[in-house]
Amino acid sequence: MEDLNILERIQDNWGLVREEVAAATAASGRTPDEVTVIGVTKYVDAAYTAMLIQAGCVDLGENRPQVLWSKAESPGFPSNIRWHMIGHLQTNKVRRLLRYQPLIHSVDSERLLGVIAKESVAREVKTRVLLEVNISGDAEKTGMSATQLEELMQQPIPEGIEVVGLMAMAGLAADSGQIQRQFDAVRELRDHLVTASGLALPELSMGMSGDFQQAIRAGATMVRIGSRLFEGLLGGH
Numbered sequence: 001m002e003d004l005n006i007l008e009r010i011q012d013n014w015g016l017v018r019e020e021v022a023a024a025t026a027a028s029g030r031t032p033d034e035v036t037v038i039g040v041t042k043y044v045d046a047a048y049t050a051m052l053i054q055a056g057c058v059d060l061g062e063n064r065p066q067v068l069w070s071k072a073e074s075p076g077f078p079s080n081i082r083w084h085m086i087g088h089l090q091t092n093k094v095r096r097l098l099r100y101q102p103l104i105h106s107v108d109s110e111r112l113l114g115v116i117a118k119e120s121v122a123r124e125v126k127t128r129v130l131l132e133v134n135i136s137g138d139a140e141k142t143g144m145s146a147t148q149l150e151e152l153m154q155q156p157i158p159e160g161i162e163v164v165g166l167m168a169m170a171g172l173a174a175d176s177g178q179i180q181r182q183f184d185a186v187r188e189l190r191d192h193l194v195t196a197s198g199l200a201l202p203e204l205s206m207g208m209s210g211d212f213q214q215a216i217r218a219g220a221t222m223v224r225i226g227s228r229l230f231e232g233l234l235g236g237h
């Protein structure tokens, strides 16, 4: 496909996803600016990623830190990007990742939180994070259990860290009703943690291409959309 056609396709996809997210947000009685669409670009190279930015997407999500920083460092790549780290993060990747001041959605252990805190203090920054909860209980899913999260939140938040909310994924085998209940459970857990900790925890990152409507109904403030944005451009998608 010619570059121009690829750009048009990405622009169309971006426009459609924005419309559907706005419709789902309105249907829940919420205002459009309450939900941020994060474009998940893990399927595509830096050139396609730049086209998505050109289409108007400024929040980009990657699930591998090496890919995030190699895109951010590629010559001519736009610098006005808000980066989102959404996949499992190894502690030895934290230092370099912090150069790009991402919102880290995938804090799945106390140990990782500790390393992000230490590296943030060393850089003299405050890093915004979401705590990842394994709401489905699927063994193959990452994230902490609700109990682990409650225990973690009973301790003081380490210096260098601002916890702004929770992140979750629906279970692989969940049907539509189960997905709705899982997302509702994430919001309830957040509400409980707000009361218990006194922190605001305004952000709920949940919902992907196949289930963002249910997530928005449950109160998502960030949806992470990948395959829908690159429909027609990826083999097998």
Ligand SMILES: *Cc1c(COP(=O)(O)O)cnc(C)c1O
Residues within 6 Å of the ligand: 040, 042, 063, 086, 087, 208, 209, 210, 224, 225, 226, 227, 228
């Ligand atoms: C890949 C991925 C997404 C996007 O999924 P799609 O179904 O392609 O929209 C969202 N969140 C995480 C954590 C991912 O790894």
